[in-house]
Amino acid sequence: MLEMYDVIILGSGPAGLTAALYCARGGKKTLVLGGDRLGGQTAGIAKLENYPGFLGSGQELSEFMKRQAESFGAEIVFVSARNISGDAESGFNILCDDDKRYVGRTVIVATGASPRKLDIQGARELMGKGVSYCATCDGFFYYGKTVMVMGGGNSALNDALYLADIAQKVIIVYRKGAFTRAEAVLRNRVAERENIECMFNTDLRKIAAAGEKLVATTTDGAEIEIDGLFVAIGHEANTDYLSEDVARDNMGRLAPAAMPTGMFVAGDVHSDIKMQIATAVGTGCEAGMDAIAYLNKL
Numbered sequence: 001m002l003e004m005y006d007v008i009i010l011g012s013g014p015a016g017l018t019a020a021l022y023c024a025r026g027g028k029k030t031l032v033l034g035g036d037r038l039g040g041q042t043a044g045i046a047k048l049e050n051y052p053g054f055l056g057s058g059q060e061l062s063e064f065m066k067r068q069a070e071s072f073g074a075e076i077v078f079v080s081a082r083n084i085s086g087d088a089e090s091g092f093n094i095l096c097d098d099d100k101r102y103v104g105r106t107v108i109v110a111t112g113a114s115p116r117k118l119d120i121q122g123a124r125e126l127m128g129k130g131v132s133y134c135a136t137c138d139g140f141f142y143y144g145k146t147v148m149v150m151g152g153g154n155s156a157l158n159d160a161l162y163l164a165d166i167a168q169k170v171i172i173v174y175r176k177g178a179f180t181r182a183e184a185v186l187r188n189r190v191a192e193r194e195n196i197e198c199m200f201n202t203d204l205r206k207i208a209a210a211g212e213k214l215v216a217t218t219t220d221g222a223e224i225e226i227d228g229l230f231v232a233i234g235h236e237a238n239t240d241y242l243s244e245d246v247a248r249d250n251m252g253r254l255a256p257a258a259m260p261t262g263m264f265v266a267g268d269v270h271s272d273i274k275m276q277i278a279t280a281v282g283t284g285c286e287a288g289m290d291a292i293a294y295l296n297k298l
Contacts, residue, residue, distance in 0.1 A: 005031045007291050008094060008104030010081050011238075013040035014277045015267025016110035017065035018284030019291070023108075024072035026292040031102060032069070032076040033094065038062050040112045041235075041268070042277060044136045046162055051277045061277075081111070081241045088262030105298070106262045106291045109242070109254060110284060113235035113268040113275065118150065121206035123231075130214045131207060131229045135159035142167045142228045148216055150204060151232035152179045157186040159232050160196055170196045171224065173216075175203040237269045256287075264290050 007023045009016045012034030023030040037043055039062030048058050066076060079096040084107065086093040091103045115133040117123070123131055132138040135149075139162060147167045149160045152174035164170050172190070177200050179187050190196050203219045207229055216224045237252035247258040253271040256264065266287035267280040 002093075002101055002103045004091060005029050005102065005104040006295055007031070007106050007108060007288075008033065008092065008102055009108045009110055010094075011035055011040060011110035011112055011267065011269075012038050012062070012066070012076060012078070013042050013110060013112050013267055013280060014061070014065065015112070015270075015280040015284035015287070016040075016108070017062070017069050018281045019108045019110060019264075019266055019288035020069040020074040020076070021065070021072065022285055022288030023291060024069055024074035026288070028292060028295060030069075030074040031104065032074060033081055033096060033102065034076050034078045035080050035111065036078065038066060038076075038078070041114075044134050045158075046136045048277070058277075083241050084243070087260065092262065106264065106294060108264045108266055108284075108287045108291055109239075109259075109269055110266040110280075110287070111238040111241075111269055112280075113237045113251075113253075115231065116234045116236050118204075118207075118231045118233065120204055122208050126207055126209060126214065126229075130209065130227070131231065133231050135162050135230050135232075138228070138230075139163050139166050144168050145227035146171070146225070147228040147230060148173055148224065148226045149230045149232060150174075151234075152176060153181045153232065153234070154183055154186060156232035157182045157190050159230050161186070161189055161193065163230065164193045164196050167227075168195065171226065172196065172198045173202050173204060173218070174198070174200055177201050235268065235275065239269060262294065 006028035007030045009032045020032045042058040045058030079098045082095045092107045094102045146169045148171045205219045206217045239252045249271045254265045255271045264287040266283040268275045273279045
């Protein structure tokens, strides 16, 4: 017979760990299925400046949140959900990628989002061979080299600034005429960096290996020799493990009002919120408190 948890939280980012803190502190038997790494996308932030009351790396914040949730009895296991069956009446049965099953009276979905993959010729074949989706993970390979960043939002500009401290030259390629989606402070920092070049109204058509280098071909036919390509073109929600009858928006995100009874949602997988750590924490708090209230009525 499988052990029954009051709350099972999917994801160990700020939303999931906040929900775990509230649920465990509220006296509920709480399990976090933390995915493949603590912190999710937050763990990859080298310098976190816009979360109130904290200045450090995303990994440091994640580790602190984990210790705090565990101090109130939350259990954390680093596995990912493969599928969910059952319901609030019989218990939610979660099969994970290690073939183990966990059962909970309630589930909080906080699996976040993943970088949207680049869909051009050569991108899939060269992933991990010069094409990367994580500047803080792979940037150190490009010390003193020339790299390209594709995108124009906060993530892309943060990646470019991080890489500018490592690489000799950073080229930002953006399909629009200005970085209108990025915060002004990041735009200003990019403009001040002498080793960052911005190519506006430009997109990539293909990426190809050329010996130890890469050649990025733009849509107007220009060929640019680089050492590495970092892609930051948005995100898609991690919800593939949920059944098709769970309503999603066009980014795969979930609306709380449309969730099955006993299931709650928090963080970047939550529809209609800004994808920020502060909002993730807020929705994690809300989901945790909603789960507690629901359990207290049973």
